[in-house]
Amino acid sequence: MRTTLISLLxxxxxxxxxxxxxxxxxxxxxxxxxxxxxxxxxxxxxxIVDAQKQKWETIATGLPQISGAISYQNQLKQPVTLLPAAAxxxxxxxxxxxNDYFDANQTNFDVNPPEGFIPLIFGTQxxxxxxxxxxxxxxxxxxxxxxxxxxxxxxYSQNNKEKTDLDIRKAVVEAYGNVxxxxxxxxxSENNKATLEKNLYETKRIYENGLGDxxxxxxxxxxxxxxxxxxxxxxxxxxxxxxxxxxxxxxPIESSTVLTENLxxxxxxxxxxxxxxxxxxxxxxxxYKLALNLNEQRYFEHKLAKSRALPTLNAFVNYxxxxxxxxxxxxxxxxxxxxxxxxGFNLNVPIFSSLKRSASTQRAKIALEKAKTQxxxxxxxxxxxxxxxxxxxxxxxxxxxxxxxxxxxAERIENKNQIKYxxxxxxxxxxxxxxxxxxxxxxxxxxxxxxxxNRKTALETILNQ
Numbered sequence: 001m002r003t004t005l006i007s008l009l010x011x012x013x014x015x016x017x018x019x020x021x022x023x024x025x026x027x028x029x030x031x032x033x034x035x036x037x038x039x040x041x042x043x044x045x046x047x048i049v050d051a052q053k054q055k056w057e058t059i060a061t062g063l064p065q066i067s068g069a070i071s072y073q074n075q076l077k078q079p080v081t082l083l084p085a086a087a088x089x090x091x092x093x094x095x096x097x098x099n100d101y102f103d104a105n106q107t108n109f110d111v112n113p114p115e116g117f118i119p120l121i122f123g124t125q126x127x128x129x130x131x132x133x134x135x136x137x138x139x140x141x142x143x144x145x146x147x148x149x150x151x152x153x154x155x156y157s158q159n160n161k162e163k164t165d166l167d168i169r170k171a172v173v174e175a176y177g178n179v180x181x182x183x184x185x186x187x188x189s190e191n192n193k194a195t196l197e198k199n200l201y202e203t204k205r206i207y208e209n210g211l212g213d214x215x216x217x218x219x220x221x222x223x224x225x226x227x228x229x230x231x232x233x234x235x236x237x238x239x240x241x242x243x244x245x246x247x248x249x250x251x252p253i254e255s256s257t258v259l260t261e262n263l264x265x266x267x268x269x270x271x272x273x274x275x276x277x278x279x280x281x282x283x284x285x286x287x288y289k290l291a292l293n294l295n296e297q298r299y300f301e302h303k304l305a306k307s308r309a310l311p312t313l314n315a316f317v318n319y320x321x322x323x324x325x326x327x328x329x330x331x332x333x334x335x336x337x338x339x340x341x342x343x344g345f346n347l348n349v350p351i352f353s354s355l356k357r358s359a360s361t362q363r364a365k366i367a368l369e370k371a372k373t374q375x376x377x378x379x380x381x382x383x384x385x386x387x388x389x390x391x392x393x394x395x396x397x398x399x400x401x402x403x404x405x406x407x408x409x410a411e412r413i414e415n416k417n418q419i420k421y422x423x424x425x426x427x428x429x430x431x432x433x434x435x436x437x438x439x440x441x442x443x444x445x446x447x448x449x450x451x452x453x454n455r456k457t458a459l460e461t462i463l464n465q
Contacts, residue, residue: 131320
């Protein structure tokens with residue numbers, strides 16, 4: 001009894017975990033999840049944050065900058081300076097003082113200076129310096145242009161994020177539809193297989209009783225083998241398309257994902273002829289926005305090239321201290337430091353660059369003109385894409401209606417041939433033709449539903465809805 005209870009508890013725990021690990025999504029839920037967890041969406045959000053940081057990085061270059069520096073020197077062998085002896089009192093006491101100095105500080109000092117000169121060492125063996133400098137940019141034309149350009153770059157990052165979201169939405173819709181298509185294909189193939197197996201069984205019985213021919217059995221066997229292969233392929237595609245959907249949504253590809261939508265119901269929801277009458281605003285199209293961003297970028301590049309002919313003015317002020325000693329005692333409280341401070345301005349005026357700046361400015365202007373042409377081209381391409389997307393959407397709805405009617409006809413034809421065949425009024429070849437036609441029509445019907453879903457999404461992407 002105890003063992004049974006433990007087993008039931010473990011089984012219940014496993015079942016609960018299995019249910020928790022299963023993800024159920026409608027199409028809208030799958031899109032919402034992907035917009036948060038898709039790998040490209042995550043990086044697009046990071047790009048916006050990066051653009052914001054870059055904007056502040058550019059602004060900060062024109063704000064006060066403070067830097068500090070510490071240096072330490074130890075002259076392992078101090079340099080000797082020769083001074084004219086005439087500069088000193090030419091007495092024996094002066095010579096003795098010099099000799100005593102070197103005896104005390106340079107025990108190994110061995111030099112024979114030229115006549116009339118006295119060797120001396122100035123300064124201490126060790127020294128340390130600490131300084132702090134405040135710099136402020138007063139005028140720089142490139143800085144002003146750079147700050148303006150950061151706003152355009154941030155706008156580009158935001159528009160790129162919008163395009164990424166639209167692409168993700170489109171990819172999720174396509175992947176979701178492909179999974180439903182594969183699942184429906186599996187169900188249809190299983191039903192077709194069951195029907196064929198029944199036909200083949202009955203035909204074999206008739207043949208074995210001497211009332212039929214072997215060709216009928218062979219015809220049905222060929223059809224059954226073909227349907228079995230289609231079923232195997234449909235099952236493989238079901239797994240692959242589900243993995244593709246998981247990847248698009250940002251889930252591990254082996255995640256257990258359940259789709260709550262039905263292909264036929266989803267198709268009905270996607271049929272919206274009123275979408276064709278939606279007012280199109282070019283400024284809302286994300287591809288147009290990106291082309292406009294390129295124009296802004298080229299404009300600021302041209303402006304930056306012209307700004308390089310302007311002077312730059314910077315101010316600075318620093319304060320520091322220096323200390324000297326024959327031993328390292330700069331950290332001692334009694335060590336003396338000598339302070340110093342400097343304030344100044346740096347003015348840089350471009351005068352002549354052998355027409356280098358002029359050539360750079362002209363190149364930037366050419367790039368700007370090219371961007372304007374590309375913007376005009378992008379507008380025309382977007383208008384063409386819109387008309388093409390509308391036409392494709394209308395065609396997909398028409399083909400869906402046609403394939404739905406064709407499927408009814410194909411089912412009716414196949415059913416009549418089934419009856420005729422069982423009554424001996426139709427051959428196995430005629431039955432196989434009717435069945436093959438039915439299977440082809442079934443796939444066309446499934447594909448027409450997926451086309452309605454995908455082409456509506458393509459139209460919405462252009463309209464940015």
